[in-house]
Amino acid sequence: MAPGDAGLQLEELQFLEQLQAAVDLHAIVAITDATGVILFANDRFCKISRFSRSELIGQTHRII
Numbered sequence: 001m002a003p004g005d006a007g008l009q010l011e012e013l014q015f016l017e018q019l020q021a022a023v024d025l026h027a028i029v030a031i032t033d034a035t036g037v038i039l040f041a042n043d044r045f046c047k048i049s050r051f052s053r054s055e056l057i058g059q060t061h062r063i064i
Contacts, residue, residue, distance in 0.1 A: 023042065024042050024043050024044055025044070026044075027042070027044065028042070028044050028045045028048055029041070029042040029044070029045055030042075030045050030056070030061070032060075032061075035060075036060045036061065037058060037059070037060055038056050038057055038058065038059055038060065038061070038063075039057065040057070041053055041056045041057070049063075049064050051063065051064075
């Protein structure tokens with residue numbers, strides 16, 4: 001690893017964390033596999049659906 005690479009990686013990580021925070025505030029996000037099974041749901045999706053993340057993961061959107 002070249003000098004400065006760690007700093008760049010930290011900046012990229014901080015940017016991604018800020019991006020995730022912005023998306024979580026304004027968007028409902030669920031990621032599914034090809035068959036429609038929920039693999040990820042952000043906090044806003046959980047709040048609006050009134051299901052916990054653990055209740056959503058492994059289910060399809062039919063749960064909603």
